[in-house]
Amino acid sequence: MTKITFIQHDGEQQTLEVEKGLSVMNAAVDNLIEGIDADCGGECNCATCHVYVDDAWMDKVGPTNDAEEAIMSLNPERKDTSRLSCQIKLTDELDGLVVHLPEFQY
Amino acid sequence: MSDMPEPRTSMVGKDPYSIPLEDIDVSQRELFRSNTMWGYFDRLRKEDPVHYCKDSEFGPYWSVTKFEDIMTVEGKHNIFSSEPSISIQEPLEDFKVSMFIAMDEPKHGDQRRTVQGSVAPRNLAKMEDLIRERAGKVLDSLPVGETFNWVEKVSIELTTLMLATLFDYPMEERHKLTYWSDVATAVPGPDSIISSNDERRKILIEETIPAFMGMWHDRANKDPQSDLISMMAHGESTKNMANENPMEFLGNLMLLIVGGNDTTRNSMSGSVLFLNENPDEYQKLRDNPDLVGSFVPEVIRFQTPLTHMRRTANEDFDLNGKTIKKGDKVVMWYVSGNRDEDAIERPYEFIIDRDKPRHHVSFGFGIHRCMGNRLAEMQLRIVWEEILKRFSKVELVGEPVRSYSNFVKGYTDLPVRVHPL
Numbered sequence: 001m002t003k004i005t006f007i008q009h010d011g012e013q014q015t016l017e018v019e020k021g022l023s024v025m026n027a028a029v030d031n032l033i034e035g036i037d038a039d040c041g042g043e044c045n046c047a048t049c050h051v052y053v054d055d056a057w058m059d060k061v062g063p064t065n066d067a068e069e070a071i072m073s074l075n076p077e078r079k080d081t082s083r084l085s086c087q088i089k090l091t092d093e094l095d096g097l098v099v100h101l102p103e104f105q106y
Numbered sequence: 107m108s109d110m111p112e113p114r115t116s117m118v119g120k121d122p123y124s125i126p127l128e129d130i131d132v133s134q135r136e137l138f139r140s141n142t143m144w145g146y147f148d149r150l151r152k153e154d155p156v157h158y159c160k161d162s163e164f165g166p167y168w169s170v171t172k173f174e175d176i177m178t179v180e181g182k183h184n185i186f187s188s189e190p191s192i193s194i195q196e197p198l199e200d201f202k203v204s205m206f207i208a209m210d211e212p213k214h215g216d217q218r219r220t221v222q223g224s225v226a227p228r229n230l231a232k233m234e235d236l237i238r239e240r241a242g243k244v245l246d247s248l249p250v251g252e253t254f255n256w257v258e259k260v261s262i263e264l265t266t267l268m269l270a271t272l273f274d275y276p277m278e279e280r281h282k283l284t285y286w287s288d289v290a291t292a293v294p295g296p297d298s299i300i301s302s303n304d305e306r307r308k309i310l311i312e313e314t315i316p317a318f319m320g321m322w323h324d325r326a327n328k329d330p331q332s333d334l335i336s337m338m339a340h341g342e343s344t345k346n347m348a349n350e351n352p353m354e355f356l357g358n359l360m361l362l363i364v365g366g367n368d369t370t371r372n373s374m375s376g377s378v379l380f381l382n383e384n385p386d387e388y389q390k391l392r393d394n395p396d397l398v399g400s401f402v403p404e405v406i407r408f409q410t411p412l413t414h415m416r417r418t419a420n421e422d423f424d425l426n427g428k429t430i431k432k433g434d435k436v437v438m439w440y441v442s443g444n445r446d447e448d449a450i451e452r453p454y455e456f457i458i459d460r461d462k463p464r465h466h467v468s469f470g471f472g473i474h475r476c477m478g479n480r481l482a483e484m485q486l487r488i489v490w491e492e493i494l495k496r497f498s499k500v501e502l503v504g505e506p507v508r509s510y511s512n513f514v515k516g517y518t519d520l521p522v523r524v525h526p527l
Binding site: 037039040041043044045046047048067070071073074075076077103104105106 | 177180183211215218219222223226227231464465466469471472473480
């Protein structure tokens with residue numbers, strides 16, 4: 001198992017223990033975390049599972065991949081720490097990950 | 107291209123399984139007007155999900171009918187180009203407008219980013235009160251006790267008001283926006299708003315371009331505002347468009363007008379039809395108005411206001427067992443993907459509280475996914491919140507009349523009566 005914390009736009013925090021290997025998006029959707037729509041179901045094709053990775057974790061999570069970049073570059077809410085949560089896999093290295101949810105999904 | 111093509115053998119009224127698979131042509135407009143296309147798509151999804159039609163009014167084309175295959179094509183924008191056209195209909199030879207929906211990267215992204223902000227949720231939140239007030243006024247003016255056309259009195263009126271707001275267009279002339287949108291998409295003919303493509307071109311060039319050109323120059327000379335014209339007039343990648351490329355200027359205006367008009371209009375009409383066809387679902391919504399949040403995406407899935415988007419292959423590509431050749435026309439039938447039982451449970455049922463209601467393909471996916479999707483949802487949500495406060499029922503009292511189009515899936519008439527609470 002691995003820990004992940006979601007911080008809502010209004011500051012509310014939820015920490016979950018989930019199975020390793022899941023994507024951050026799946027962890028959110030399976031546990032009914034508000035603010036993640038994931039309309040396309042994890043195909044990197046809609047940008048409705050957008051999160052801001054906590055600054056302290058950005059090095060370990062890494063930047064957007066090419067497919068993600070193509071779609072995220074159109075999102076007006078995008079910041080340097082933006083990632084699509086369907087593209088982040090929960091590995092050992094990311095145990096304890098903290099992500100922030102945007103006020104609006106695209 | 108002639109305005110009145112030679113008639114081909116119609117598939118309307120036939121058993122979808124009685125026709126040889128290779129002769130199925132789901133692009134026939136009459137199938138959509140008569141609402142009899144479903145059986146053909148069901149058969150294609152089962153027997154030949156990536157289907158080649160060698161002869162149609164629009165030339166040869168591939169039909170992509172499964173949700174998952176549509177998703178694949180949407181995601182590969184380098185292979186499946188949006189140029190020269192995103193509908194099965196080819197652009198007219200002598201009237202080439204261009205718009206960013208029908209461009210590839212990087213131009214598409216540059217132009218889209220310029221206007222995206224106007225319909226992004228952050229900006230929409232500021233407009234919510236205004237939209238609610240206008241929707242309320244329209245609903246309060248409906249003739250109680252009379253039969254009237256919901257399409258005209260509510261769906262068109264509300265989407266037109268919205269468009270005028272987004273463009274900061276003079277309210278008293280707002281009906282011109284709807285008129286131009288209809289002119290841009292109509293199939294010419296004796297019963298149509300336009301008799302020929304020449305007439306279409308004349309109206310758009312002689313009326314639409316000059317009307318917007320004046321507003322454009324006016325706003326370019328003022329400080330930037332949050333309306334679409336000001337955003338384009340000041341945007342780095344769009345500010346020279348009006349002077350340097352009038353057909354691109356017209357194209358992008360038409361994209362924003364048609365995109366914000368035909369689509370939401372028809373979902374707004376569809377919502378009334380579906381609730382009348384499913385009285386138990388209507389009761390659920392009355393009993394629990396909070397369900398409007400999942401009701402809205404279910405309406406958009408069930409309606410599928412645009413039947414398809416089209417791509418053109420830049421290179422050979424193997425899709426679900428078929429080889430699509432470079433240059434081939436590829437039609438992603440959203441209307442079929444939204445009834446795909448492998449992606450959506452009980453797809454033919456209208457269920458306002460279904461799980462994952464936003465998992466539908468009506469907005470498309472990938473970089474060309476509908477820019478106004480949140481605006482569409484907000485308009486539908488507000489109008490239904492306001493309807494539920496006023497009327498116990500919007501009752502359908504006659505047969506709907508559907509549009510003669512293989513692209514815009516909609517209605518021209520929906521006779522209703524409203525019953526106050």
